[in-house]
Amino acid sequence: MSLARFAALLADPTRAAFCTALLDGRAWTAGELARHAGVAPSTASEHLSRLIEGGLLAEERQGRHRYVRLADQTVATLIEDLTAFAERGAPAPRTLREATRLSAEARARTCYDHLAGRLGVAVADALLDRGLLADEAGLTVTEHGRAWLAEQAIELPPRAGRRGARPVVRSCLDWTERRTHVGGALGAALCRTALDRAWVERIGSGRALRVTPSGTRALHDLLGVRPEATAAR
């Protein structure tokens, strides 16, 4: 596919809205996306087919539902990068609602399937500070780190690290912080754990997260993440 044809997939407001919504890493149904973007179901259906055809989205049919999600992490990164570029130098948001959403996402959000925003960066820093990760020609999990993960009962997928599977740790550049945070299978496992154990919870239907009181404590006790790092300003 040519560059132009590919870019055209994201060049429509409705399709762009779909992709932005899907950045939360969850699978949405066709109807949810249609309502979210304010178009008729028939319109949404055609858009989804094109996005899937173009390799940006993956679908999963269940009964009468059509679930779609971003095809993989690289798509999520690409869309975040493009958005960051498009929005650079953008004027301050004009509505309070918008300002609140942006501020919440800057504080803590999901980036496809892992943690981003100040929370994501703080966790990455903590893992490096404690020697659980090392930064030598790319991030790697240390021996110490493996032991810690086992201790915390944070499980990586069985095939993690094998040839062909997704890398265990992948650094991912954060557009709000301009800092790297932890992606890859480890990033996904950490995010899943944080949601499962109610360290964080989703705010509304978007990508923004709130760190719960017990989460604040857990992150501090386990990783030394300072509460200020993720508190509302």
Next chain:
Amino acid sequence: MSLARFAALLADPTRAAFCTALLDGRAWTAGELARHAGVAPSTASEHLSRLIEGGLLAEERQGRHRYVRLADQTVATLIEDLTAFAERGAPAPRTLREATRLSAEARARTCYDHLAGRLGVAVADALLDRGLLADEAGLTVTEHGRAWLAEQAIELPPRAGRRGARPVVRSCLDWTERRTHVGGALGAALCRTALDRAWVERIGSGRALRVTPSGTRALHDLLGVRPEATAAR
């Protein structure tokens, strides 16, 4: 600017052709681009205005000429990334001309203002092997490296490394090799030196480079780059 409006800039075959051509890092005139893309000068003029308005291109007026180039390195990276994504899984080129061009670009090419392709990766590896660069939380020039650059009379711009100026070394992911090569002010200086001293020369009007015999010798003597790394296959 919204994601959709931004993507729309690249979603037109003519504008995409302009950006791809400009990936060679040089400044082209409006007329050259028009002929290159096969459109009327008036059409090209409108496209250029939109790309500049959108921050993708920078212009410089000289007399009756309008020179344009990519706005900066981040734009070049963005376009290379998008192209790589769009072309993933693309079938083998259908024409001999196309196959030749791709193979030449994979061997050695410019990426905006520095060296890429197998040549770029080989040079980056050589700099690391010889301890002229170190990879510690990002690439940095070592003491040894500074001395070597001075010895070779390869000059960095006076403000290099100062706050606000472009970083001295920036690793840049190569889409053909899936390996990092050297960008930033150092990458630009190395590329300029290689062209000035006729270690490499441009093939035709594109981004592809040929390593000259004296270049092969110089790269081997100075950096230990093996001739096979950049010879035609």
Next chain:
DNA sequence: ACGTCGTTTCGGCCCCGGCCGAACCGTTCC
């Protein structure tokens, strides 16, 4: 001063593609 050349502006043409509603299909629930 005059012609040439690179570029820009404008008017007008035309097609691509996004949108909807209506009809249809398959699943689920009663």
Next chain:
DNA sequence: GGAACGGTTCGGCCGGGGCCGAAACGACGT
């Protein structure tokens, strides 16, 4: 079986935007 529901297909409408040619503009060379 029938009704409700999510999703899809199709036909038709409509606007945006890419294209060109004509005309104008400004720089340059003679």
